[in-house]
Amino acid sequence: MLQNAYPDQIAGDFYTENFAKKAAEGSLILNLGPQHPSTHGVLRVVVELDGEYILRAEPVLGYLHRMHEKMAEVKTAAQFIPNMGRVDYGQALGWNWAFVGAVEKLGGIEVPERAEYVRVITSELNRIASHLLWWGAYLLDLGAFTPIMYAFDDREKILDILQIPTGSRLTYSYFRIGGVASDLNEDCVRRIREFIPWMRSRLPMYKDLVSDNIILRKRIEGIGVIEPDVCQRYGATGPVARGSGIACDLRKTEDYSVFRKLDFIAPTSELKDARGRYDVRMIEMEQSLNIIEQCLDMMPEGEVLVKGAPKPSWKAPKGESYFAVEGARGKIGVHLVSDGGKNLYRCKLRAPGYCNLSLFAEVSQGTILADAVAILGSLDLIIPEIDR
Amino acid sequence: MPAEFIRILIGLVAVAVSVGLIGLVMVWVERKVAGHIQRRPGPYEVGPNGVLQPLADALKLVGKQLFMPDGADPILYWLAPVLSFIPVLLLFLPLPVGDGLMALDINLGLLLILAFAGLTVLSLLLGGWASNNKYGLLGAARAVAQSVAYEIPLLLSVLAVSFVAGSLNLAEVVKGQGTWPWNWNIMTQPLAFLIYIVSALGETNRAPFDLPEAESELTAGFHTEYSGMGFGLFFLAEYANMVVVCSVATALFLGGWQGPVLPGPVWFVLKVSLLMLLMVFFRWTYPRVRFDQLLTINWKWLMPLAVLNLLATSFFVKLAQFTEVRW
Numbered sequence: 044m045l046q047n048a049y050p051d052q053i054a055g056d057f058y059t060e061n062f063a064k065k066a067a068e069g070s071l072i073l074n075l076g077p078q079h080p081s082t083h084g085v086l087r088v089v090v091e092l093d094g095e096y097i098l099r100a101e102p103v104l105g106y107l108h109r110m111h112e113k114m115a116e117v118k119t120a121a122q123f124i125p126n127m128g129r130v131d132y133g134q135a136l137g138w139n140w141a142f143v144g145a146v147e148k149l150g151g152i153e154v155p156e157r158a159e160y161v162r163v164i165t166s167e168l169n170r171i172a173s174h175l176l177w178w179g180a181y182l183l184d185l186g187a188f189t190p191i192m193y194a195f196d197d198r199e200k201i202l203d204i205l206q207i208p209t210g211s212r213l214t215y216s217y218f219r220i221g222g223v224a225s226d227l228n229e230d231c232v233r234r235i236r237e238f239i240p241w242m243r244s245r246l247p248m249y250k251d252l253v254s255d256n257i258i259l260r261k262r263i264e265g266i267g268v269i270e271p272d273v274c275q276r277y278g279a280t281g282p283v284a285r286g287s288g289i290a291c292d293l294r295k296t297e298d299y300s301v302f303r304k305l306d307f308i309a310p311t312s313e314l315k316d317a318r319g320r321y322d323v324r325m326i327e328m329e330q331s332l333n334i335i336e337q338c339l340d341m342m343p344e345g346e347v348l349v350k351g352a353p354k355p356s357w358k359a360p361k362g363e364s365y366f367a368v369e370g371a372r373g374k375i376g377v378h379l380v381s382d383g384g385k386n387l388y389r390c391k392l393r394a395p396g397y398c399n400l401s402l403f404a405e406v407s408q409g410t411i412l413a414d415a416v417a418i419l420g421s422l423d424l425i426i427p428e429i430d431r
Numbered sequence: 432m433p434a435e436f437i438r439i440l441i442g443l444v445a446v447a448v449s450v451g452l453i454g455l456v457m458v459w460v461e462r463k464v465a466g467h468i469q470r471r472p473g474p475y476e477v478g479p480n481g482v483l484q485p486l487a488d489a490l491k492l493v494g495k496q497l498f499m500p501d502g503a504d505p506i507l508y509w510l511a512p513v514l515s516f517i518p519v520l521l522l523f524l525p526l527p528v529g530d531g532l533m534a535l536d537i538n539l540g541l542l543l544i545l546a547f548a549g550l551t552v553l554s555l556l557l558g559g560w561a562s563n564n565k566y567g568l569l570g571a572a573r574a575v576a577q578s579v580a581y582e583i584p585l586l587l588s589v590l591a592v593s594f595v596a597g598s599l600n601l602a603e604v605v606k607g608q609g610t611w612p613w614n615w616n617i618m619t620q621p622l623a624f625l626i627y628i629v630s631a632l633g634e635t636n637r638a639p640f641d642l643p644e645a646e647s648e649l650t651a652g653f654h655t656e657y658s659g660m661g662f663g664l665f666f667l668a669e670y671a672n673m674v675v676v677c678s679v680a681t682a683l684f685l686g687g688w689q690g691p692v693l694p695g696p697v698w699f700v701l702k703v704s705l706l707m708l709l710m711v712f713f714r715w716t717y718p719r720v721r722f723d724q725l726l727t728i729n730w731k732w733l734m735p736l737a738v739l740n741l742l743a744t745s746f747f748v749k750l751a752q753f754t755e756v757r758w
Contacts, residue, residue: 185718186639258639258718411723
């Protein structure tokens with residue numbers, strides 16, 4: 044096989060060396076990443092290849108660790124909100140929500156009803172944007188260059204809308220403890236109402252042009268079958284679990300915020316493969332549009348931030364709280380422990396991508412390299428969220 | 432044969448110039464078409480509508496440092512891009528661009544093209560192997576398996592046409608076809624044309640069969656380590672190869688330079704451009720197939736179909752000969 048240019052030096056770092064110890068005769072150890080086009084950032088996967096077949100695969104994390112959890116311990120609760128926008132750039136508002144939700148639970152703070160609706164609208168818009176980003180990038184992984192441009196066209200509209208109330212386009216820190224920072228103004232509501240029919244007209248086009256394409260179907264049907272018990276063992280949530288037929292949408296099961304009043308379905312798929320996860324996300328985009336439309340109709344007038352909302356110097360009362368929301372990638376959970384001091388004592392962030400990625404090692408065994416890329420993409424990984 | 436020698440020399444110079452030009456034009460066309468498919472303008476800044484963009488790109492490539500990774504085999508590493516480019520130049524020699532307008536009028540023109548086209552895979556193998564890169568190696572392995580597999584249906588489909596025409600000389604094949612579309616070989620050999628186009632995509636490593644350089648799996652496949660003009664030559668060879676397979680398709684199936692009203696070379700260029708555009712459209716609209724699927728398509732579909740087509744063709748050709756003799 045290949046010659047090592049420096050035989051007296053270590054071939055690769057600790058992970059590679061450790062991984063190579065168990066390598067089979069005549070196999071090829073390949074590092075996919077951290078700089079690799081299909082890993083969407085800095086994920087690194089060490090794979091052992093026999094020809095094109097993967098014998099073993101092991102994700103290596105930590106290239107984008109920014110110690111958000113530690114940062115929570117040196118800031119007050121309100122000061123930590125901007126960090127939540129940077130954990131997951133795909134759906135920043137989901138993380139915003141999980142954190143402020145946990146703080147509100149800890150402090151017993153009521154949220155005005157209008158603020159709840161605003162939260163649902165903005166985070167569902169953000170979910171569509173996240174799914175569009177996934178959709179485009181996934182097809183790029185599968186070698187189709189064009190869909191990402193169309194996806195970004197639509198995503199751009201969402202970012203333009205979200206820019207009005209939030210003031211930012213990607214790393215939002217829009218939610219506040221006890222509400223949201225600003226109300227949706229008339230212009231914003233009008234643009235959302237314009238966006239819904241636009242997006243509804245786009246989704247069937249994507250189905251005709253891309254989802255039903257024979258090459259795409261051959262690439263994702265029957266690939267990366269994840270059994271429900273594997274999902275449960277690794278704690279997979281979100282579209283990954285729903286794509287394996289597990290009905291586990293927190294919007295349905297936990298009934299937080301105003302989701303009880305809304306009429307929508309949390310799609311599941313019995314296919315269990317990459318196609319199942321693909322379909323789930325495509326249907327979720329439609330459902331999110333339904334949710335947004337209903338919210339716009341049902342939204343009451345009123346304040347969007349509770350009177351006497353916590354100031355940055357506000358001290359969380361002593362205690363513990365856990366709050367989870369359904370993010371675009373699954374269950375976003377925030378566990379807070381406060382000792383009543385200025386800063387939070389501990390903040391544990393539960394990232395859905397971490398659990399979803401961990402089952403990759405098991406699922407990818409025995410597949411072809413190209414399928415591994417298809418499986419990795421179908422998990423919808425956002426690396427900053429996994430490393431935190 | 433000094434006269435023949437001079438003819439080939441002139442032909443080679445003309446080919447070398449036109450390959451460079453075609454490369455530049457195709458880069459622009461590809462990027463512009465891709466842009467419009469993707470709802471963006473494409474190259475726009477350099478020159479009117481970005482027509483000078485490929486020139487700027489080429490200058491940039493020429494200016495880049497030529498880099499060779501540690502542990503690479505220097506001779507094979509630098510031989511590979513050259514080897515990918517030179518045979519492509521020879522492929523143009525027996526192509527009839529117009530009536531009698533060809534550099535090398537030999538009876539085995541088609542065979543020459545197929546033989547030298549087979550050399551391309553050697554350069555991919557060398558490039559991938561010599562660069563001491565695992566992605567390169569995987570890409571090279573894919574390239575070999577793919578090119579070898581797709582050469583067979585390509586050959587069989589081409590053979591069917593030459594049976595009908597009774598010649599391996601491309602000029603003869605073109606002359607055997609008429610002016611109007613219903614006189615072209617595509618009418619009698621539609622299946623062969625289809626097989627040829629699919630195999631040609633596989634042979635030239637174009638999407639959706641661009642597996643040797645599948646960037647989502649192998650970063651850049653066999654040319655991962657090449658920089659500057661090392662990469663540039665591979666790139667140019669890819670476009671030149673596209674031109675060759677499209678030209679051969681034009682000559683064999685679409686009546687070559689034959690066509691009403693307009694002069695021959697114009698028709699030839701038009702038909703080739705049409706096929707090239709088709710290939711560009713394929714690339715920017717389809718996802719990439721998987722490697723085992725690629726070989727399945729070849730061995731289970733294209734090969735048997737091509738063989739059947741060849742058998743049927745030879746049967747009818749023989750039948751026609753018999754009836755002729757009896758009359």
